[in-house]
Amino acid sequence: MIQRRTVLQRLIYAAGITAASTLPYGLVRLTMPEARADFSTHLRPPGALKDDLAFNSACIGCGLCGEVCPPRCIQFYQREGGDRANTPYIDPEQKACILCSKCMQACPTEALTEVPRNDVDMGVAQIDRSACYPWVDRGICGACVSICPLGERAIGFKFWNQYQPIVKQECVGCGLCVEVCPHPSLPIRIVKRSEGTVARHSV
Ligand code: SF4
Numbered sequence: 001m002i003q004r005r006t007v008l009q010r011l012i013y014a015a016g017i018t019a020a021s022t023l024p025y026g027l028v029r030l031t032m033p034e035a036r037a038d039f040s041t042h043l044r045p046p047g048a049l050k051d052d053l054a055f056n057s058a059c060i061g062c063g064l065c066g067e068v069c070p071p072r073c074i075q076f077y078q079r080e081g082g083d084r085a086n087t088p089y090i091d092p093e094q095k096a097c098i099l100c101s102k103c104m105q106a107c108p109t110e111a112l113t114e115v116p117r118n119d120v121d122m123g124v125a126q127i128d129r130s131a132c133y134p135w136v137d138r139g140i141c142g143a144c145v146s147i148c149p150l151g152e153r154a155i156g157f158k159f160w161n162q163y164q165p166i167v168k169q170e171c172v173g174c175g176l177c178v179e180v181c182p183h184p185s186l187p188i189r190i191v192k193r194s195e196g197t198v199a200r201h202s203v
């Protein structure tokens with residue numbers, strides 16, 4: 001009798017594991033705990049639906065965008081991502097987007113749609129002038145201006161100073177400037193366009 005009960009318990013346990021492993025992503029997300037991690041530096045890949053709820057439903061978590069990305073800058077939320085679990089994000093502090101368009105072309109749903117490079121809108125770069133080296137007269141730098149794939153359209157130098165960077169509205173928020181900034185406190189970051197290109201407390 002004891003043996004039959006043990007066998008039965010094992011069968012129920014195995015059935016539970018199988019059922020859990022075949023749950024569709026949507027159900028897995030519903031059973032996830034609430035998001036707790038800090039996602040403030042994360043960006044969606046280029047061409048992503050702007051509304052995050054719409055993006056989470058459109059993305060099927062197939063991972064294709066991450067596979068085709070040449071610099072491997074696309075990562076995927078895990079359990080701590082809550083209802084974002086399995087969806088893609090980019091953290092430009094680690095690795096930024098080079099605007100090659102491959103992820104937009106690979107996406108099989110409308111989560112990412114292909115847009116011309118100049119129309120990408122991942123956010124806008126914002127500079128904290130109270131920390132950026134040339135802005136506080138702590139030497140020359142210009143790393144952000146040199147790396148920008150859009151060049152003068154997106155970022156240039158203040159006209160009477162060769163090294164103080166100024167971000168323009170045409171910046172598409174790729175984050176390459178964030179990746180290369182040598183300052184330990186990262187005075188350049190990507191923010192929502194409504195937050196502006198200069199940090200409010202800056203000089
Ligand atoms: S555009 Fe290219 S570099 Fe940028 S996230 Fe997509 S695949 Fe990666």
Ligand code: SF4
Binds near residue numbers: 151154
């Ligand atoms: S985020 Fe930086 S590198 Fe990218 S377009 Fe804007 S200024 Fe250029």
